[in-house]
Amino acid sequence: MAERSFKKEVEALRRGAGEELRCEGILGVTKALLQSGVAYVGGYQGAPISHLMDVLGDAQDILEELDVHFESSGSEATAAAMLAASVNYPLRGAVTWKSTAGTNVASDALANLASSGVTGGALVIVGEDYGEGSSIMQERSHAFAMKSQIWLLDPRPNLPMITDMVETGFDLSEASNTPVMLELRIRACHLHGSFVAKDNRRPKMTVRQAKASPTRDTSRVVLPPFNFLHEKEKIEARLPAAIQFIKERQLNEFFDGDVGDIGLIMQGGLYNTVIRALNVLGLADSFGNCRLPIYVMNVTYPYIDEEILRFCADKKAVLMIEEGQPEYIEQAISHILRRAELPTKLYGKDILPIYGEYQGDVIKTAMEKFIVTVAPSVLEGLSQSAAQKKTSGETQVLNIYEPAVETKSVESIAVTLLEGEIPPRPAGFCVGCPERPIFSAVKQVQQAIGDIHMSCDIGCHLFSILPPFDLGNTTMGYGLGAAGGSAFNVPSERRNISVMGDGGFWHNGLTSSISNAVFNQSDDVVMIVDNNYSAATGGQDIMSSRVELDNRSTQHSIEKAVKGVGVTWVRQVDTYDVATMKKTLHEAMTSPQPGPKVIIAQNECMLNKQRREKPLVRDKIKSGKRLVRERFFVDADTCTGDHACIRLSGCPSLTVKENPNPLKSDPVAWVDNECVGCGLCGENAHTAVLCPSFARTDIIFNPTRRDRFIGGIRQAVIGFLQNRIDRRLEKYAL
Amino acid sequence: MFESREQPVKIAISAMGGQGGGVLASWIRDLAEAQGYLAQSTSVPGVAQRTGATVYYLEIFPGAETERVGRKPVLGMTPIIGDVDILIAAELVEAGRAVQKGLVTPDKTTLITTTHRAYTVAEKQHLGDGLSDSTKILDGIRQVAKRCVAFDMEKLANEHDSVISSALFGALAGAEVLPFGKADYEQAIRAGGVAVETNLAAFNAAYHLAGQGGLEPAVPEKSDRLSVPEAARTRTGKMLLDRVLTEFPPSCQGMICEGMAQLIDYQDFRYAELYLERLRSLVAQEASEDHELTREVARYLALWMAFPDTIRVADQKTRSSRFQKIRAEVRAMDEQLVYPVEYMHPRIEEFCDLLPRRLGAFVLRSKRLRRFLSVFFTKGRKIKTATISGYCLLYLIASLRFMRRASYRYAVENSAIEVWLERIHSQAGKNPSLALGLAETACLIKGYGATRDRGRQRYEAIMAALAESRTRPTREDVRRLWEAALVGEEGREFALALAEFSSDASLKDSLEDSSEDSLEGKGADPRV
Incomplete structure (x- = not known):
């Protein structure tokens, strides 16, 4: 059972044409998938798109009514490979995952898919986990789109636009025989707004129908000589088709402004933040009317040279607002302008920060810098009008308390009074988390035998690196805990410990970590944290979940799995039993038995347990x-x-x-x-x-x-x- | 070219993951939508939020204006510095964090914050007092906010068996910063459909408090002046009290009375007399008018003399007042039964503590005996104090108080106390600042088992460093040392501070020896 239930919300998915839906971005995307006649959906959970998987899981009935096949994929690679169904058949398929973590895992399948090309629309919805609240390495999905030739959509973040882009994405995919990625930033995924629904559409061809009458086309298989043909096709057929489609359907948008000789180019996803920043500066109103002309790239790959040139032609300077690095789009535009020998000056990462999320303040500061640099007259007299706006906004604010103390400047207060008084509050283990006792035990063992090298994984257990435990050296990826410790597979006084969650174990860990340790005769200790769920991503069920489910097969033992790949030393310990855990750890660290020592630390995620038990207890x-x-x-x-x-x-x-x-x-x-x-x-x-x-x-x-x-x-x-x-x-x- | 001058109302919620910030955001959203406003909210979900700091952001825009223009407005995704109308904080440090980010500005922002604290691991894991100063934070955030509604909303929510979101929502309504009536807010809670009654109760209480201004007086600074009891409750007590009033300056009397009361509670009147004797010889020596040294020694001497041995622990765990405290803290109803299960782990050391002095020392020295007896002390014990057998066991141990003075532990602690007092005496006239430092270092002596051993080791290390020093260390020098001793369990910071002190001391030494012309030698190798 996932952390959050959408049983009530999914009823909104049945709404028909003309009805208004007020919901979160994620639910909107699901509705849009159904409106697009999708035939199959898959994906792997992870913030910020975990809820998309949860919504789909809770909407099983509705999906079945529409003959849509849904799978909780074993990993992002599985999900990407699932799109293979759209290679031969006109089946619309969509998958989703957290990016770039998931895109990294999926890239093998994605690259093959992009090479083969698709017949039915193939849509990958990536939740871009970048900036505030992110728990992964800071990279861009853009690179994957470029390297594999996949089209990348980055729509303006409002629900009508996002839902519309889902449907358009399928059309674009089919028109250009190319898979399409739809990129949603963290806050866009959880943006609550409204849009007008359309009727759901049954898929034109269902998966069942396709399966019943298989067709094949050898030229779609990635094998010589076809792989060479695929590359040619990408450049000579698919790219031009995509460009034509994007132009014809006007997926990118032009907004006029009265300051005609300078302009802004931006990724669609940044549009609202830019408008808000301009609004604060007095250069835009609340409805997006802006004094500066804007070119919004709702499609950030491929680039439409003609549109870019058209926008830049009559301008002396443009600012490219592009989040993340490297600045691929800015480089491309620079190249396009140079080729066309257009004298328009291009600004971008010389004014904006090179890295980091572009929140409102960052953009506001950059915008001021840009305008002061290229057209200072635009800002003249604005400070006054901005002030007027502020006072008019104040009319609805009544006064109860006026501080008697003299009001100082914000900076001086922050520096003097709050200095050193605001401790950091990183995320950590929840109340009663069953993973905490494991690290209490490891810390006590470490106090007894000396410092241990610890290779960590992805999951809540990674909080062990923080105080008060301060345990763990590296994390290399999902299910790669023991793999990350594999270089230390040499005889030594103290064995090292790797940690892996049950989620990571089934995702990739059984092969990449455990089998590898068996095969290479590792002598080290592997701790598998089995809390019944993929807890970090929101408590989704996995292979070893204890619950019995109607449409998934669960209760598969981790212990049997590791024994099955040849581990001989396995112990299962209740995580809350610190004494036994300490004893078992000591034993694992010293046992003369060769091969990896696997400890399965078992107890249920407390969040999920409480959610289940609290109402029962109350009753x-x-x-x-x-x-x-x-x-x-x-x-x-x-x-x-x-x-x-x-x-x-x-x-x-x-x-x-x-x-x-x-x-x-x-x-x-x-x-x-x-x-x-x-x-x-x-x-x-x-x-x-x-x-x-x-x-x-x-x-x-x-x-x-x-x-x-x-x-x-x-x-x-x-x-x-x-x-x-x-x-x-x-x-x-x- | 602009079509509208209307601005959305911008609301940010600064909270910790799992606090229900999402519920609050959805109430505000529902409230606005029900009143014909357009509402957009954003949040940052996921594992990054588990118990960590997070910001929810909302913008609401009047529907009438939308209809007039005929289009939907473009609403922002994240708060911008200087452009937040209302900042709601679900914890005091999170309010401070928002202020630090610049989300609260004097010209614009109404700050609605609870004043309660949920301490961070960084604060809690300190070996002593590592907490942030709430008064300072509250002072700071009040000064930057245009208006500030601040009171303990967590407490208020608890009182109504509700959650903090209800109290914050009530405070928002009471502050009357949004163009909605109280009934509209209540409707949003009702529409939520969960725990409606208790949520409404907390909402209403907060609404009224906020309406009255909702500002809590700052917590008064903890003073080291304790009050003297007006009258003694017993005859012997009166005699002792009279002695304190005649023999000690007023500035020390409160502290000494408290110390005395605790020692009578701990042992008996005779023990409190010993305490007075020890202090009397010191007060005579102290020249300062304020008698800070006597006061501080009175504090730490009382704590040290009341060292927590097994007898004391058993004593504290068997009192009726404790049983009442437990019932109150776990919020047990009258008809419910409450059984405490004590987690005790007596080691052979604690056993020997209770033995007569010579015997205790003998057992601890004898490897064989130790090994033999250790068998009985390997496991922790769970004792049910509300069952007859469990209670009687602790009751018996507590009643061993009569032989405490003969115990091994008493002998050990008592001689350490005497050495400490002797050191203070020797400096009280010569270097009063150092004497104060020596007195305060006793704060390291606390706790049980490993904690006490560690504190004691660090205490001795400081004493040794001070004894070796040929300079004139001050209270500040000593404070730096014991503060460092309280930073980390591993003692890295402490070792560093000790090394710094020693090199500083020898550096000062060499500087004093050489001419006073320059300070260039500072930072140079002290051994030179």
């Missing part, structure tokens, strides 16, 4: 049934304020508060009410011999008559003794 309590809830508690009086417990845990629920003892200033540990009673605090207190401040409290809801009877007797005896203590305390007081 049980409501209906009067007996229930024991566990949570932890720290004695403030005995806590020393050293926080060793926190350094072994980092649980958001294990936090600090003011010391109740007026003589002490160190804050004491305490457990807030978010505690789910996972038990790690107690395990750590025991295994690391911390301090006697930790107690678990078992709270009995709806106690039975027997509970109350025993409780009464206990209370009588304990109460008697406590009275004695109280009497002594009365005697011994100041």
Whole structure:
């Protein structure tokens, strides 16, 4: 079960022509796929398109009604390869993944697909995980489009445009026999807006029909001599067809402005941010009317030379606003202008930052720089009008509080008062996460035997690199944990440890990491974190999920899989059992048995578990049934304020508060009410011999008559003794 | 060429992942849409958000203007510095972070923030007090905001069994910055359909507070002046209290009374008398009017004398007040039963602590005995204090108080205390600044087991470094050392500080020896 359910939202997918849909970008894209007559869909989850997979999963019924086949692909490579169905048949297919991480994985299949060319429209929806909130290396999908000759769409980020581009993308793909990528930036994927729906369309040909009457065309296979023909075809047939289509359908947009001799060229996805920045500068209104002419590239590859030349022809200077590096488009435009011997001066990364996300401020600053450089008169008198605008906006703002203190400039406040007071808050393990105890154990083992080289993977477990654990050296990709440690496969005093999640394991890890370690007779330790889901991407089910699903086969054992590829030393340990985990780790580090030592650390993702159990617990309590809830508690009086417990845990629920003892200033540990009673605090207190401040409290809801009877007797005896203590305390007081 | 002068209202929500910022954003969106506005919201999802800092962004635009122009406006995706109308923060440091980014500006931004803290790992993992200063943050953000509505919305939400989003939504309504009525807001919560009643309760409470200005007074600075009890509760207590009032200057009396009270609670009146004796000889020596040295020694001496041995832990865990505290903290209802399960891990050391002095020392020295006895102390124990057997066990241990003075642990701690006091005495007249430093270094002596051993080692290392120093170290010099000792468990920062101190000391030495003409020698190899 995924982190977020879209069961309610997907009903919107049934809406017909003319109805307005208010929804998130992701749901809009799904609706657009159905409106395009897509025949099959696949993909691999990962932010920012995880929800697209979740929506599709929850829309299974609707997909079946329309004869659309949907698969949760094993990896992005699988998803890309799935598009092979569009090579021979006029089947429209769409796949999705996180980019560039997923595009890297998929690039083998993508390159072959692009070489073969397609008959039916093939659309790849990539969620560009670049900039704010990104958890991967900062690269561009643009390079993949260029190298494999795949068309790249980067539409203006509003729902009507995005949904329209999905449908147009299929048309473009079919018109040019080329796969098309639709790039959506993070915030665009989760942009909530509205658009007017069209009717859903059943695919012209369904996958079932294609399968029933197979056709083949040898020239579509990537093998000599056809591979050479494919390259020729790309340049001589497909590219011109695409250019013609883009021009005819006017996919790129021209916006006029009264300052005619300078202009802006931008990727479509940046349009709203640019307009907002110009709006703040007083150069555009809220409806996009802008004083500077604009050429919006909703198709960022291929480039339409003719359009670019037309836009630049009467201008003395243009600014190319292109996010990410290298600046492929700017280089191309420079080349196009040079060829045409046009004197228009081209600005771009000389004014804008070379790298990093282009948020509003970045663009605003650059825009000022550009205008001051090429046409300073445009900005004259604007500061005043901008000020007017601000006051008019203020009319709806009432005053309650005016600070009595003198208002200082923003910078001075930030520098003086907040300096050093705003600690970083990176993402981390959730409350009660079953992965945290693993690293508590590793940290304790490391304290005992010395520093360990640790090769990490992709997934929540990568948070181990952060405080308080500070464990892990590198991460090389999904399922590549042990592969990333393979060079260290030499005899040494201390083995190294690699970590891999269950998601990574099934994605790629079984072959690239485990089989490789077996084959090369590695002696090192591999930890597989099995939490029942692909938790980092939003809790999607995978091969080893414990749940039984109608349309997926689950419950496949990781242990059997690794044994199947020849691992002989395998242990499965409950992650919360720190003592056993420590013992097992010690054993794995020292065992004389040859071959990789695989430890499967098993327990369920707490987010998913809570989502499932909380309502059940609530119902049980409501209906009067007996229930024991566990949570932890720290004695403030005995806590020393050293926080060793926190350094072994980092649980958001294990936090600090003011010391109740007026003589002490160190804050004491305490457990807030978010505690789910996972038990790690107690395990750590025991295994690391911390301090006697930790107690678990078992709270009995709806106690039975027997509970109350025993409780009464206990209370009588304990109460008697406590009275004695109280009497002594009365005697011994100041 | 412009068609409209209308601007969207720009709202940013600065929160932590998992706090429900998305719910708040959707309420605002629903509210605006229901009132005929166009609303667009964006967020950053995914693993990058798990418990980390994140920003939600909304723009809302009047529908009437859209109809007049006949087109949809172009709405922004991210907040721009100096262009945010309303900044809502779901945690105080996140408000500070938004201010640091420049999202709050004096000419424009209404800041609606809770004042509660969710501490970051960086703050929590410190070996002492590593927390950011909330007062400073609140001061800073108030000064940059055009208006500021700030109070503890987390507490308020908890009081109504709701979540912080409801309180923030209520504060937004109460601040009346958006052109919507209170009922419109409530409708958005109702339309959400989840926990409507409790959410509305928290919403209303926050609405009223915000309407009244919603500014919380800053937390007062923690003072080192504690108050003196008005009257003693016991006869012996009165005698002691009178002694404090006659023999000690007013600036120390509060601290000493608190120390005394804790030591009576810990042991008995005689023990508190010992405490007074120890302080009396010091106060006579102190020349300063403020008597800061006596006050600080009073603080740390009381803490050290009340060292937490097994007897103390058992004592604290068996009190009725503790059982009440637990019930309150876990929010147990009257009819519910609560059973604490204590996680204890006594080691052979703790066992020997309780033995008579000579016997304890003997066992700890004898390898054989240690090994034999260790068998009984390998595992942690879970003791149910609310069952008869578990309670009686701890009750018995607590009652060993009568033989504490004869115990091995008492002997160890007592002699260390005496050495510490002796050191302070020897400096109190000569170098009062250093004496204060020596007194404060006792803050490293705390806790149990490994924590206490580590603190004690670092304490001794500082004492040794000070003893070796031939210069005149000041309180600041010593403070730098013990502060470094509290930074990391591995002690890298501490080793560095010690090395720096030693080289500084010898450098100062050599400078004092040579002529005072220049400071060029600074930074040079101190060995030269």
